[in-house]
Amino acid sequence: MKMVTDPARIRRQDPGNPDVCNVYSLHKIFSTPEQVNMVNVECRRAGIGCVDCKKLLAENINQNLAPLREKRNELAKDPDGVRDVLIDGARRAGEIAEATMEGVRKAVALP
Numbered sequence: 001m002k003m004v005t006d007p008a009r010i011r012r013q014d015p016g017n018p019d020v021c022n023v024y025s026l027h028k029i030f031s032t033p034e035q036v037n038m039v040n041v042e043c044r045r046a047g048i049g050c051v052d053c054k055k056l057l058a059e060n061i062n063q064n065l066a067p068l069r070e071k072r073n074e075l076a077k078d079p080d081g082v083r084d085v086l087i088d089g090a091r092r093a094g095e096i097a098e099a100t101m102e103g104v105r106k107a108v109a110l111p
């Protein structure tokens with residue numbers, strides 16, 4: 001809620017410019033095209049206030065993060081399984097890195 005918006009929009013009744021607002025930039029990532037269009041139009045004619053605009057953005061961000069949070073909670077119940085996956089991934093990455101380095105050493109004629 002403390003995010004800086006259009007610095008020229010001082011009061012609720014001042015028309016804003018979403019093109020210079022970070023909240024609008026995030027709407028373009030997290031909100032539906034209809035909502036982005038609504039903010040674009042309503043901000044410019046002071047039809048929506050920054051507080052409501054931010055609340056809508058927060059709802060959409062939370063909605064987007066919900067599946068990730070759900071997955072995180074699921075994984076947190078199995079720390080041993082997560083550790084095994086990390087160890088296996090590190091081992092496989094190490095093999096790939098070693099093969100790559102072998103190619104690099106040959107390419108630059110290092111022992």
Ligand code: SF4
Nearest residue numbers: 016021023043050053
């Ligand atoms: S209404 Fe939304 S897009 Fe417009 S200045 Fe406020 S926070 Fe930014």
